Amino acid sequence: MSQLYSYSQYLQNTFGAKTYKIVVASGLTCPTRDGSIAKAGCAFCDVRGSSSFFGKQGRGKSVADQIQKRIPEVRERFGAQKFLAYFQSYTNTYSDIDYLRTIYEAALTHPEVAGLCIGTRPDCIPDPVIDLLEELAERRYVSLELGVQSFEDPTLLWLERGHDGQSSIDALNRLKERAPHVHTCAHLMFGSPPDSRTNPRDSALLLNQLGVKGVKLHQLMILENTELARRWKEKAFHTLSLEEYAEQVLEFVEHLDPSIYLERLCAQATHVDECLAPVWSRERWHPHNVLRSTLEKNGCVQGSKIRNPSSLPA
Numbered sequence: 001m002s003q004l005y006s007y008s009q010y011l012q013n014t015f016g017a018k019t020y021k022i023v024v025a026s027g028l029t030c031p032t033r034d035g036s037i038a039k040a041g042c043a044f045c046d047v048r049g050s051s052s053f054f055g056k057q058g059r060g061k062s063v064a065d066q067i068q069k070r071i072p073e074v075r076e077r078f079g080a081q082k083f084l085a086y087f088q089s090y091t092n093t094y095s096d097i098d099y100l101r102t103i104y105e106a107a108l109t110h111p112e113v114a115g116l117c118i119g120t121r122p123d124c125i126p127d128p129v130i131d132l133l134e135e136l137a138e139r140r141y142v143s144l145e146l147g148v149q150s151f152e153d154p155t156l157l158w159l160e161r162g163h164d165g166q167s168s169i170d171a172l173n174r175l176k177e178r179a180p181h182v183h184t185c186a187h188l189m190f191g192s193p194p195d196s197r198t199n200p201r202d203s204a205l206l207l208n209q210l211g212v213k214g215v216k217l218h219q220l221m222i223l224e225n226t227e228l229a230r231r232w233k234e235k236a237f238h239t240l241s242l243e244e245y246a247e248q249v250l251e252f253v254e255h256l257d258p259s260i261y262l263e264r265l266c267a268q269a270t271h272v273d274e275c276l277a278p279v280w281s282r283e284r285w286h287p288h289n290v291l292r293s294t295l296e297k298n299g300c301v302q303g304s305k306i307r308n309p310s311s312l313p314a
Contacts, residue, residue, distance in 0.1 A: 002295040010261035021086035037162035043227035063106035115141025122171035137181035154194040176211035191220035191240040204255035218267035224274040246294035
């Protein structure tokens, strides 16, 4: 049997009840879309921000109303007892402090919201934003989901991220130092052609040193209306088979400190008809089952290949 520290266990440990995210639109954009870095987004990112699409409709609309509308659906579907306001699409720290404080406080004011989850980029969290997050986290739960994607510069350049690997290392170190109460979750993407052979292992060992609470894994996907789709149609490049991806996940998990939770092992394309490759990304349960089977078959124990790992949380 594999031994992993799951996100559901982490939430149970943190909140003592079944807890789910409520997606909320911030109304913000991204420096790779507003012209600061680029205008077309990262090479893998579609117009929806590679996630549930709420676009810019959040600005000018009530955050509380968005939360109130979605809580009954999530409660009924999942039996959730507590809720986290999840600012997901695009870059949700990419604004002035006054606006950020307004939307974060509006979510925290809702009586059924137990905390915040905020998605952003490593180059969009200046010190004043980190200080605001720490201020909030000293009294309420705050999770910052940082889109690292890769620590390897050739991959980041190929993905047209607009920052290098050191930017993520610096951002995580600043978060660790200036915002010790913020729960940081790093997003990593496996399967880009420039990835080094040791990328999964190296990424895990680096994250072990950077103070993250969690990790969210996903495979490279070729989605319609992206730069990667244009390149792929011009000349198809290799994307990971499910078996190849499972081997990379196994290598990553066995080198990841067991005190770090795993929120997700792979992703499903939100719009399956727009996913060009790998085709297994269109499915929900089969990839999950193959990944679990691979980990079980190999007797995967999180952190088993590192020296002096932290003990697995109870």
